[in-house]
Amino acid sequence: MDGHSPRPQQRLRTLEREGSHNLDIESMDGGGGGDWRQNGSAAALLRYDDSGSGRGSVREPLLRKRTLNTTSQIAIVGANVCPIESLDYEVVENNLFKQDWRSRKKKQIFQYIVMKWTLVLLIGLLTGIVGFFNNLAVENIAGLKLLLTSDLMLKQRYFTAFFAYGGCNLVLASAAAAICAYIAPAAAGSGIPEVKAYLNGVDAYSILAPSTLFVKIFGSILGVSAGFVLGKEGPMVHTGACIANLLGQGGSRKYHLTCNWLRYFKNDRDRRDLITCGCAAGVAAAFRAPVGGVLFALEEAASWWRSALLWRTFFTTAVVAVVLKGLIEFCRSGKCGLFGQGGLIMFDLSSTVATYSTPDLIAIILLGVIGGIFGGLFNFLLDKILRVYSIINERGAPSKILLTMTISVITSMCSYGLPWLAACTPCPVDAMEQCPTIGRSGNYKNFQCPPGHYNGLASLFFNTNDDAIRNLFSNGTETEFHMSSLFIFFIAIYCLGLVTYGIAVPSGLFIPVILAGATYGRIVGTLLGSISDLDPGLFALLGAASFLGGTMRMTVSVCVILLELTNDLQMLPLVMLVLLISKTIADNFNKGVYDQIVVMKGLPYMEAHAEPYMRHLVAGDVVSGPLITFSGVEKVGNIITALRITGHNGFPVVDEPPLAEAPELVGLVIRSHLLVLLKGKMFMKERVKTSGSFILERFGAFDFAKPGSGKGLKIEDLNFTDEEMEMYVDLHPIANTSPYTVVETMSLAKAAILFRALGLRHLLVVPKTPDRPPIVGILTRHDFVPEHIHGLFPSLNPHKFHSTSMGG
């Protein structure tokens, strides 16, 4: 699509060039996909981009093409099959389908329910298995690497050990970066922002494509094994969403894996529901926290929520929990190589005392404040670093791989080099664990120390991240780590976490954040050891909570995940207090890290609330022309021209004399339905209104169903003779005759709320006064984007943009 002509927005930098390239492919792939062009807003887009580049780079979206949602808003299938109403798309109210749905209902509802639960079950099963497989692979690869290095160190061949360690890391890192850069650039990063945007209605195909799934799974395994300071939790969420999408869109047509019953899920809403389940399953698999997974999906991922969804996500996460439990039990018998206790962080703090006094509370408040400040700073710095990285990543796959390799070398040097700074400590006499640790993981790493001694810093650095977290959280080990070790570790992890996120490897933020938070929590705990009765392990947990609250701004889900990890409800009030404080403080500085990345990637995410400046505008203010409308019975040539020269996805249909007495709005037709209709070639010689039924008899109900992502018809696929171009086609049968409308004088804030609450794709603006054409314009998601509005009205207070929502 870029090939057509140079466009002004090419001047904008891209965060990930291949990412946007990938999006291009998708938008060329079908009218139903994520076409960036907007109905009635082509002119506005240009204006927006001009003003954008005039305003300096900070406000520019980094992806060249915003992947605006432009998919079908008419789900004929959903409407026929079951009495589930649209949240997101609209129901065709035409007669043919009205007669249809009653007779079909019983059988179809049965198929629908069976299929729904089967899919949900499958999502749980597959995500659980993938989650386990991920852990198994990481533990074995990283374990082998660490064993090899340890062996060399025992022989005092320190340089060889370093080269072996660094070499392994480098190879793994390059492999991860290579598959990510060449196969699926969309798989880089956490994936949570993208999934969040998808569930908000931003329908970009590549986000959940099969290739993304593949790279996400293997890239994550390689990345984590490579010793980077990154986690597999975010990628697991993305993996779960990809699995759900793949299952929901009916397998793959290419491999003949489709199922006829799956046709019911060919609509936005059901697909989004499944992906929400996938997200929950991902969290459940990553943390073994079924309830936490549900709450994560509810709090962070989903934009529209219903009780039914609660139940389904919960079922999925329960399946995940069962699968994981079964597989881990299987591995207990030692059949899984180096799996050991499993890489799933799991620690039991229930033995610690959970009574607390006033000094403890002050310490906890202090932790909250620290978490808020560090969290806000982390988000700020991450934003800056991602902007620098985007310049590097833009240069192509080799640059990406090079960047990844550089970071890998730095990480290896830190994790191998820094432990040398720590002095050897004699093993405690009353150690509950083996000291020094023989083998792979453990609290007391020998490293360079003589027998009977351990290196505290190596226990943290020279370990998998999961083991490091477990060590930090361990209780009854007050004196294990020197203060200096903890300080060094904190600074290193904080910086490495920042520089690692933007590289071309699937990388979660949970683990670095938990690591850094737990470290400063332990520092505070150790400093206050004399005053407080609480265990430093407990302080580490609270520190992790505070930093999670400060960066991600999630609350309940983080709280429940931590509680499920620690298996102790007694901690609830303390964790909540810390989260509340850190989130409140950090909210004064900037947005949550995921929201920030969504904005930076230029994904047009719609908040549930309208921004304050929208109150000063009306719907008519932001509508921008030229508007293309069709007549109720339109000449085929006109339609084809309109489809070819614009990228609009919705066209108002207006009946004009002689079809009606006065110009009258019939409804809205969308591109994908027009293409199906045109393909059927039911054209007429005369401009007359038909009953419509003979046209629709040609089509089955599922012809108009939403195609699998990126798979619909394209205008380029259709060929017409000159004779056909001169004929007419009746658009009444496929028009959505009940589009949602607002009067042009409606407050923009209220229009935005309507648009968001009902999950619309197009909102028609009608004139307030008579004697004018019956339609003023169409509002799409794009028209509510702050940058667009600011482009139109530069006088509006700019610091109102990106205002954070207040008061939690």
Next chain:
Amino acid sequence: MDGHSPRPQQRLRTLEREGSHNLDIESMDGGGGGDWRQNGSAAALLRYDDSGSGRGSVREPLLRKRTLNTTSQIAIVGANVCPIESLDYEVVENNLFKQDWRSRKKKQIFQYIVMKWTLVLLIGLLTGIVGFFNNLAVENIAGLKLLLTSDLMLKQRYFTAFFAYGGCNLVLASAAAAICAYIAPAAAGSGIPEVKAYLNGVDAYSILAPSTLFVKIFGSILGVSAGFVLGKEGPMVHTGACIANLLGQGGSRKYHLTCNWLRYFKNDRDRRDLITCGCAAGVAAAFRAPVGGVLFALEEAASWWRSALLWRTFFTTAVVAVVLKGLIEFCRSGKCGLFGQGGLIMFDLSSTVATYSTPDLIAIILLGVIGGIFGGLFNFLLDKILRVYSIINERGAPSKILLTMTISVITSMCSYGLPWLAACTPCPVDAMEQCPTIGRSGNYKNFQCPPGHYNGLASLFFNTNDDAIRNLFSNGTETEFHMSSLFIFFIAIYCLGLVTYGIAVPSGLFIPVILAGATYGRIVGTLLGSISDLDPGLFALLGAASFLGGTMRMTVSVCVILLELTNDLQMLPLVMLVLLISKTIADNFNKGVYDQIVVMKGLPYMEAHAEPYMRHLVAGDVVSGPLITFSGVEKVGNIITALRITGHNGFPVVDEPPLAEAPELVGLVIRSHLLVLLKGKMFMKERVKTSGSFILERFGAFDFAKPGSGKGLKIEDLNFTDEEMEMYVDLHPIANTSPYTVVETMSLAKAAILFRALGLRHLLVVPKTPDRPPIVGILTRHDFVPEHIHGLFPSLNPHKFHSTSMGG
């Protein structure tokens, strides 16, 4: 209001006469309260009632007056104070307040946030304390009663014992019924349906009035102590909601307990948020299940949900958990009389084996099926019994008390008489507890048996309900209960649970349902003892889950509550499976019990989805006249007449020549704002449009705020001279100029979704074609009620009404 003139709907029976009387008081109390009359639908209401009585009693709402929502939809306060957008009410877009909010913002936002968290904290604290107090009182009163009876029985004075036991029960029951019948009839029953309806937008004052709170607390204590088969869980939810409402509406003006900072909460949305927190706190206090409480509020109570709410409810429930924990620790030392282990059901099944085989799974599926069938049957029978009771309760307070006393005597006879049917069992040698139990509660009740023996049936009947549940759930006691005992207990509890619910006592359904479910679960477990490895206590838990799923149709919240009670996550998949099956089966028969009661009480609850038949109608079909509109500058006399003769709460304002060139819709004014404006008496001699600002200067922003429930201005309070009646008033300043509108040809289903998703009170219907008046009518909640639509269109398939939502 009934006194005005006899109305057709008086023919309808009332479920609770005093209940509706109470609603009358409230609706007379202020225009902002729950006035039953509807804008533009007076005629329709008559039609509806006629058709209703013509259709036989089954479809009739049992409350004479539906407490339709008619409160303010314009929350000036919310709009000024903070950038929180309306879900439910609409923002006034006029100039005065636009200038205002920027300058005020900082300080007000601070006050708002501080106050919000203070309120949430207070709700948690108070609900926790009330919950504990409730338990303490019940345990002491019921404990004394049981001790007294046991003493008499030990002396073999069985008849005296019965009279003492029955007498105590009777006195307690009468007291409960008396305060309920005379002080607050709205406090009878569970309260969950009413709170659910309130959170859906049905704004009936008495539901959450202080008197209701008082009766709910003490009535519940007396009722539970009286040995009825009812629980305190539902009432606790209602109590939490009442506490939240009382705090949110700014204390009580009467007792000078108001706080200036509380004025920010004088809008629908914040009040509803607080009440959602109250609900969650109630569940948390009843079951000591903080996460379960949040999920209950999310799944069952709230109609609109946001992430911010999640966090606030969670904070509330955490506070409740802390308060309860502290108070129970305090009581451990024995300072709380007979409190003992506390009446909060709590049992630990974690010692049981949680591995299961195929026969176990079959048994669990069987339990699910049984639960579904029994649950559906329970709901069906409860519906019938409530209809019979409504005839009795209608006759006045004495009838109510008499009915309660009858049920009390029957209950006493059952719980004292039926244990005599059971044979005495020798105490097991390896009993983990004292046998027979000396004192109040325990597994092995001595009853009439000789020393060294116990009466299994008495352990269930002759105990508090909480102790009976604990006994049923106890593990390692496979042979404690004879099969015959369990059968007798199940039948008795099932029937008593049914006949108890409708009496004039605060009565929860959780406990009877858990009791009955646990009993048949234990029966199944005992029957399958030879095949299955699972403990009968575990089966009892699963039985309780299946029956809860079958009656209440809650899923995740029940699941999490049970898990939090048993403190064992291993049970998760089993509980989910059972719930899934029982809910699916029972959904084929009827609605959940709370939904059923909502329908029966005639509360116009709006489902999130539209009913299928609504697709066949358009918005214009259900709009009914006569419509009263005002001119932009209207004669005072006309306004006063309209306010006096109708009960409408929203009036469209139309500018006509000479004020505009053609008739043009200005917006919507609501009754409460009109009354404030009229009270200000800013009238003009001439019919001219003003700038509006001088009018609004007279008023503070909070003059238009939503008053405390049932406290607003009334038209009867205002007096006008004849001269004033002839003057004009400019309605432009107070008109909501951005009302949500739909075109008359909009599908009714989609209009309903719009109405529900945005939480509207009025939806304007505009004409499709020009050359007609700019407004066709107003849709209110009432116009979407199935009975109303069916009254207008009897040809629509009636069995489509009350269709259950499909597929969970």
